[in-house]
Ligand SMILES: Nc1ncnc2c1ncn2[C@@H]1O[C@H](COP(=O)(O)OP(=O)(O)O)[C@@H](O)[C@H]1O
């Protein structure tokens with residue numbers, strides 16, 4: 001095994017892991033605030049991939065020829081519309097069940113996931129969708145025979161993820177909205193008594209989670225150029241694995257879990273077996289759930305009252 | 306902040322029932338608190354004291370009867386709207402946000418009025434509780450029980466409430482700390498905040514309060530001035546250790 005090949009796999013894993021981490025944020029924040037796994041979250045991500053393709057064709061039909069400008073518009077459209085989906089899903093599938101059994105919203109979540117999948121399949125067709133490559137080229141470091149490289153889009157993925165995480169961390173740690181989210185997560189009843197509209201905060205968390213998934217959807221679509229309505233399941237499970245690995249309920253845990261999963265998956269497919277790389281995440285999920293169900297960073301984050 | 310409209314009580318419960326499913330916790334409870342008073346409600350464990358305070362915030366909702374604040378019927382309003390009217394609760398068990406810093410906990414108290422008065426109000430609560438100033442950046446979960454109680458009271462005061470509700474603030478604290486807390490409550494009342502204090506510690510509470518009520522099995526059994534209740538044989542027997 002040569003070092004540069006190993007390093008190359010880690011770099012590939014980094015951009016992959018950034019995507020898992022972005023999606024994992026939605027799982028972890030929703031779990032943190034209402035104690036429920038939002039099984040429709042992977043579908044929200046899938047919707048953002050379609051929105052990326054739709055927004056792209058609209059933007060180019062208007063004759064926009066600046067790529068950065070086009071990307072900004074695509075990102076804005078995908079994030080806004082996906083966030084609206086997140087908001088609506090919470091309103092119609094989860095809020096009416098608040099205060100009922102623990103199982104009810106779970107079933108509602110699975111139902112919501114099927115609805116979204118079928119809806120996209122019917123409205124967009126089951127065919128694989130493709131988009132043109134917008135960002136070409138790569139950055140290469142090393143000699144002619146021994147080098148590591150990252151494509152420009154991989155670099156963009158890492159940069160945008162770092163920016164999105166930085167912005168989210170700032171909001172959660174430093175703003176009043178963030179404090180209200182944390183308070184609602186820790187003790188919803190007390191938060192209400194202090195004057196926090198906890199329903200609004202829960203909606204906000206769904207919107208934040210959907211927005212992050214939308215950022216991931218745009219980046220992945222730009223990277224791979226093609227997708228279909230079934231991407232939600234595999235990617236959703238992997239992002240969920242990342243959230244559990246990092247410690248569900250923990251924001252830094254989601255990012256850490258994403259990067260660890262991305263890197264170990266890349267190493268696995270590079271050095272062991274490519275065909276089983278998807279199985280790898282499932283096995284990891286099971287192992288974590290058995291041996292460390294609270295994950296790497298998930299312990300003192302919140303004590304439910 | 307404390308003026309009543311048209312001579313109405315600051316807080317009034319009229320024939321209030323409340324229940325948790327089949328468990329009826331309050332039965333036809335009527336009481337009132339006027340602006341500027343210190344009023345206490347004493348009762349044994351399970352009498353329904355915490356439920357009474359919780360119904361003011363609509364959790365659980367009063368199943369019948371009326372709750373009025375400054376003459377306005379607030380029986381049906383949303384929990385988060387109650388704080389905006391100027392009612393603050395220091396709940397049983399304090400319920401501070403243990404994962405947040407002391408400072409962040411104090412800021413949570415200002416959600417109902419916005420951030421406009423944070424600076425001067427922080428100075429005021431630090432005068433009252435100097436310990437909190439020393440521990441400002443510490444995680445609230447690392448505070449001692451007494452400090453957590455001070456934080457819960459300070460958090461409530463940060464919202465500039467006209468009416469402060471307290472649920473057994475002396476619970477589980479050392480006698481010296483309990484004395485401090487009660488002295489602080491007297492200060493708070495003297496500064497113009499109306500206080501409604503729920504306690505099992507009847508001795509302290511009745512000495513502090515101008516008036517009191519006795520709650521037994523969800524019903525108001527007795528009421529009177531603090532001194533009347535302190536002298537009442539039934540109260541002495543049940544709540545003051547019988548001597
Ligand atoms: N969340 C709840 N669910 C069901 N019953 C409750 C709940 N909270 C309190 N109760 C019941 O209501 C009654 C009054 O309780 P509570 O108001 O907590 O009394 P106190 O504060 O005086 O000790 C008790 O019988 C108690 O068991």
Ligand SMILES: [Mg+2]
Nearest residue numbers: 354355356397
């Ligand atoms: Mg109680």
